[in-house]
Amino acid sequence: MGAIGGDAGKGAAVGATAGGLRGRRAKKEAEKQAQKQAQGQAQKQQASLDGFKKAFGACMEGKGYTVK
Numbered sequence: 001m002g003a004i005g006g007d008a009g010k011g012a013a014v015g016a017t018a019g020g021l022r023g024r025r026a027k028k029e030a031e032k033q034a035q036k037q038a039q040g041q042a043q044k045q046q047a048s049l050d051g052f053k054k055a056f057g058a059c060m061e062g063k064g065y066t067v068k
Contacts, residue, residue, distance in 0.1 A: 057067040 060067050
């Protein structure tokens with residue numbers, strides 16, 4: 001807009017501001033997505049660990065050990 005009116009500096013400033021806002025929004029969205037993935041991964045690991053503990057306890061009890 002500014003370059004059309006004869007002020008290229010103003011046009012550059014407007015473009016830089018718009019680009020900065022888009023970049024910031026994209027970064028926040030990427031961070032949110034990464035956090036969601038990390039939470040999902042942590043839940044999967046916990047479920048896997050819980051399954052292991054249950055199987056281990058059943059095995060030990062089958063051999064006559066007491067599992068707390």
